[in-house]
């Protein structure tokens with residue numbers, strides 16, 4: 071957005087923020103949240119919602135007394151519930167003069183760079199036209215292997231995709247505590263996090279409610295992605311009065327995840343490589359090439375390759391490993407695996423050619439180590 075006071079904000083609303091104690095969608099809770107989104111839009115902010123709730127909105131119609139646990143049952147529930155969820159959002163927004171739109175995404179949509187960029191273009195047009203994009207995982211078609219699985223990481227990836235100014239994740243808890251508050255009543259709220267260290271990761275426990283999927287762990291994974299993408303983020307409790315308005319103004323109670331080194335932010339291309347690409351093969355590099363590639367950010371040349379594993383095309387993303395198979399990073403290759411294997415056989419006669427532009431992905435390297443592909 072142009073004005074400093076007007077932000078582009080991605081807001082993730084978890085199932086627990088939309089449901090009553092019985093697990094059913096609560097119209098009152100939806101109304102409270104959409105009212106605040108309307109206020110934000112009236113103030114000139116652009117808002118993208120990433121909303122869970124499809125399974126919660128559908129399972130009772132299928133005759134389940136509680137949220138089902140098997141994948142096909144959840145998918146069937148989502149097939150009924152997603153339509154209802156969007157219908158409710160559409161009604162609530164239209165009563166304030168805004169239109170809602172539905173965007174359903176699978177991981178394979180994001181692992182294809184063209185489709186990934188296409189989603190961005192679509193959302194940008196919707197925002198330009200004043201529509202509220204409402205994103206959810208396309209639950210009905212995903213398989214276990216291809217699922218985001220939780221909307222926390224999806225929301226962080228969407229925030230990066232649309233170059234959001236802020237990511238707000240609402241939950242049933244008012245932020246990140248230094249221990250799971252259900253197990254440790256003396257746990258304290260962290261008001262600011264500037265780096266996701268192992269200690270921070272260890273604080274996360276399992277989901278709190280019967281309807282939640284990801285728990286604090288997936289929220290922390292999400293904040294790793296948003297922080298690496300340069301997006302200040304916030305975690306707070308959805309039931310708090312005016313939480314969204316206050317969070318946008320950075321006045322709400324909760325945990326703020328700050329971006330301290332904006333110069334290290336991943337650009338769009340690197341975000342895609344780091345978090346969405348799905349590497350297709352691996353290149354083991356010689357030990358003496360490590361410093362040049364990782365620290366000095368030089369390109370990878372054929373003479374520095376020890377071994378090429380798997381089959382990949384020119385333009386694929388591959389894992390770069392050391393001789394002990396430790397992950398060093400991800401790189402986009404300029405040659406296919408067949409070409410690279412041929413170069414090696416031909417005694418590296420092409421040693422001047424650049425194999426992979428790893429140098430520009432050196433920060434991705436660190437992230438790859440920290441965040442397994444597919445979080």
Ligand SMILES: Nc1ncnc2c1ncn2[C@@H]1O[C@H](COP(=O)(O)OP(=O)(O)O)[C@@H](O)[C@H]1O
Pocket residue numbers: 083084085086087240241242243245246247248249250251252273274275276277278279281282283284285286
């Ligand atoms: N360190 C922690 N700080 C805060 N909450 C935690 C922590 N560890 C585990 N939790 C639990 O995570 C829950 C939120 O995750 P989840 O149930 O998946 O909600 P949502 O539906 O909003 O995604 C909280 O209710 C809390 O019980």
Ligand SMILES: N[C@@H](CCC(=O)OP(=O)(O)O)C(=O)O
Pocket residue numbers: 083084085086121122123124125126148206207209219220221222281282283284285
């Ligand atoms: N896509 C699923 C929700 C998955 C999910 O992340 O749920 P939650 O942990 O409540 O945010 C649905 O709409 O029911």
